[in-house]
Amino acid sequence: MPTDRVQYISKSDNLVLSEPAKLKAENLHSEEMIINIGPQHPSTHGVLRLEVLMDGEIVKEVVPHIGYLHRCFEKHAENLPYNQVIPFVDRLDYVASMNSEHAYAMGVERMLGIADQLPKRVEYVRVLVAELNRIASHFIAIGTYGMDIGAFTPFFWVMRDREHILRLLEWASGARLLYNYIWIGGLFYDLPVGFEDRCSDFVKYIRPKLAELETVLIENKIFVDRTANVGVLPLDLAINGGVTGPMLRGSGLRFDLRKVDGYSVYPELEFEIPIGEGKMGTVGDCWDRTDVRMREIYESLKIIEQCLQKLISEHKRTRDFDPQALVPKKIRPKAQDFYVRAEIPKGELGFFFRSDGRSDVPFRCKCRSCSFVNLSVLPEISKGILVADLIAIIGSIDVVMGEVDR
Amino acid sequence: MSTFDQVLTLVKDSCTHGEVAVDENATPRAIKISAHDLVEVCQNLHRSPATYFDMLSCITGIDNGAEAGTMEVVYNLYSIPFNIHLMLKVLLSRDHPQVHTVSHIWKTADWQEREIFDMYGISILNHPDLRRILMPADWEGFPLRKDYKHQAYYRNVKVEY
Numbered sequence: 017m018p019t020d021r022v023q024y025i026s027k028s029d030n031l032v033l034s035e036p037a038k039l040k041a042e043n044l045h046s047e048e049m050i051i052n053i054g055p056q057h058p059s060t061h062g063v064l065r066l067e068v069l070m071d072g073e074i075v076k077e078v079v080p081h082i083g084y085l086h087r088c089f090e091k092h093a094e095n096l097p098y099n100q101v102i103p104f105v106d107r108l109d110y111v112a113s114m115n116s117e118h119a120y121a122m123g124v125e126r127m128l129g130i131a132d133q134l135p136k137r138v139e140y141v142r143v144l145v146a147e148l149n150r151i152a153s154h155f156i157a158i159g160t161y162g163m164d165i166g167a168f169t170p171f172f173w174v175m176r177d178r179e180h181i182l183r184l185l186e187w188a189s190g191a192r193l194l195y196n197y198i199w200i201g202g203l204f205y206d207l208p209v210g211f212e213d214r215c216s217d218f219v220k221y222i223r224p225k226l227a228e229l230e231t232v233l234i235e236n237k238i239f240v241d242r243t244a245n246v247g248v249l250p251l252d253l254a255i256n257g258g259v260t261g262p263m264l265r266g267s268g269l270r271f272d273l274r275k276v277d278g279y280s281v282y283p284e285l286e287f288e289i290p291i292g293e294g295k296m297g298t299v300g301d302c303w304d305r306t307d308v309r310m311r312e313i314y315e316s317l318k319i320i321e322q323c324l325q326k327l328i329s330e331h332k333r334t335r336d337f338d339p340q341a342l343v344p345k346k347i348r349p350k351a352q353d354f355y356v357r358a359e360i361p362k363g364e365l366g367f368f369f370r371s372d373g374r375s376d377v378p379f380r381c382k383c384r385s386c387s388f389v390n391l392s393v394l395p396e397i398s399k400g401i402l403v404a405d406l407i408a409i410i411g412s413i414d415v416v417m418g419e420v421d422r
Numbered sequence: 423m424s425t426f427d428q429v430l431t432l433v434k435d436s437c438t439h440g441e442v443a444v445d446e447n448a449t450p451r452a453i454k455i456s457a458h459d460l461v462e463v464c465q466n467l468h469r470s471p472a473t474y475f476d477m478l479s480c481i482t483g484i485d486n487g488a489e490a491g492t493m494e495v496v497y498n499l500y501s502i503p504f505n506i507h508l509m510l511k512v513l514l515s516r517d518h519p520q521v522h523t524v525s526h527i528w529k530t531a532d533w534q535e536r537e538i539f540d541m542y543g544i545s546i547l548n549h550p551d552l553r554r555i556l557m558p559a560d561w562e563g564f565p566l567r568k569d570y571k572h573q574a575y576y577r578n579v580k581v582e583y
Contacts (some may be wrong), residue, residue, distance in 0.1 A: 134426065256476070379484075
């Protein structure tokens with residue numbers, strides 16, 4: 017590209033034209049002001065822009081502006097064969113790629129009608145890596161949330177422990193974040209030899225660290241003061257707003273798609289669904305949401321232990337096991353509409369497929385992303401609060417902008 | 423009588439304007455209704471103690487292309503207490519695609535309908551705040567339409583795909 021060409025003309029009204037503010041300065045009452053938070057601000061967890069109408073330090077209205085990280089996932093998906101969409105699916109929720117891949121692969125397999133034929137070992141490996149990734153994602157959520165409201169140490173602790181998970185997953189798939197490991201009809205590779213031992217070592221290592229993390233952050237008086245009774249999301253609003261995941265469970269509903277739908281091998285595994293009980297304040301406040309994430313890590317560890325147990329006994333590695341045995345050469349589902357959903361760390365990830373039966377390319381692939389829907393209740397729960405609490409609420413929603421903007 | 427039949431009866435009773443058809447080729451099973459009946463049907467499905475579809479999981483827009491001349495909006499409903507799924511389909515003309523909002527029934531519809539407007543140019547009637555959501559406000563065209571051609575330049579920057 018010639019370097020002499022002007023690539024972008026900076027004008028002062030560019031932002032106004034591309035993303036005009038909804039609130040108008042001329043409609044303000046006295047003492048009111050409009051503050052613009054983001055899109056480049058560490059506490060908005062990526063590129064989220066908030067237009068905040070404030071009266072002194074009281075937030076009166078919040079208008080989120082999103083789309084700064086829009087990468088045309090759905091348009092790309094309409095131009096690519098089903099199996100080549102998986103790397104794009106990775107990049108939706110980039111801190112929990114395994115979970116998103118699992119949801120996507122499951123949907124296409126069900127459309128093809130091969131979902132029941134998958135070897136049990138493949139299913140257990142899928143659940144194992146997905147739960148490892150769930151822990152990594154919750155670590156990010158809890159660590160960055162702590163940092164948002166002033167607790168710096170836990171962030172380093174969770175990043176240190178997350179590194180172990182990333183190394184395990186890198187060992188299995190070759191990539192640290194965007195794995196492309198779960199394929200339609202199988203896996204990229206079987207687990208490497210020795211993975212099970214290393215993974216159970218990790219489970220032994222992580223338990224005491226979690227207790228430490230809980231003491232230093234979750235039960236910390238400053239943390240409790242900042243989060244309890246803040247950003248209360250009532251259950252009826254949560255359901256009406258389509259909120260899912262730890263946010264919905266924080267509001268007190270025992271609703272987890274791993275139990276409700278019982279997909280993959282989750283019905284064969286024993287684990288609890290933690291819900292918010294209002295231990296420190298009101299049910300559905302920021303503390304409850306964080307606490308649910310914390311306790312979900314323990315449940316994920318339970319699932320990992322059970323998977324490992326199965327993977328070294330009943331479904332252990334054999335010389336002739338081929339995880340790609342069922343991977344179809346040509347992925348051409350019959351003409352149909354299909355909606356699949358699965359529980360990823362942030363909530364319900366859904367894919368709506370329309371296949372025309374004539375090509376390998378989806379006619380329509382819509383991603384129902386949980387962060388997008390969860391974020392949409394932000395204006396409802398942040399009325400009449402302090403601006404510092406607004407930051408606390410954004411952190412507790414645990415948005416990943418890659419998934420919001422797709 | 424299965425739950426789907428109950429739902430179907432309820433949908434049929436609430437439709438006054440157009441035909442009701444069952445689409446067996448969808449998972450979960452789908453009911454096609456007229457766009458004029460949408461709000462009434464949704465309201466009844468949401469309120470009825472027999473179905474209680476309290477969660478709107480997903481709204482999808484679909485463009486069937488210029489030859490077909492139609493667009494579709496697909497609503498995926500879910501009832502938490504009864505654990506039933508339902509897909510509602512609405513067929514729209516491609517020349518003047520418009521559909522009534524359901525955001526007064528489910529708040530989650532607000533942003534999802536904005537996204538459909540943004541991507542397909544389907545105008546959502548009575549929507550409280552219909553603006554583009556993912557694309558910039560001064561972007562030309564509706565990207566997910568099948569005959570979409572992106573603009574050559576945006577702010578003097580070449581648009582490449």
